[in-house]
Amino acid sequence: MANDANKSEAKVTGLRAPKPCVMCGKPSDRKFHPFCSKHCADLDLGKWLNGSYAIPVVEEDGAEFDEEN
Ligand SMILES: [Zn+2]
Known part of the structure; x- marks a missing residue:
């Protein structure tokens, strides 16, 4: 594995x-x-905010109507 030395130098x-x-x-x-x-x-700012706060996902497929029943 002598090649490793060369690689790190190139880095x-x-x-x-x-x-x-x-x-x-x-x-x-x-x-x-x-x-x-x-x-x-x-x-990037948005990405961090998204990590802290869960973005409210819009899932309105009539679910609210069901609850009102
Ligand atoms: Zn860029």
Whole structure:
């Protein structure tokens, strides 16, 4: 497994390349770091909110009518 050493060396990139947008993988913009745009930042925010709050799923297939009976 001597190849492993080579692999780890290749992993280290000394470039100060911007991290890819965590949402879509495009190069992130400094203004919206770590995202590429406000759009992706908003998407991520929504994702976190969704994790904390269960989005009320609209399941209105007449269920309410049944209860009123
Ligand atoms: Zn993005």
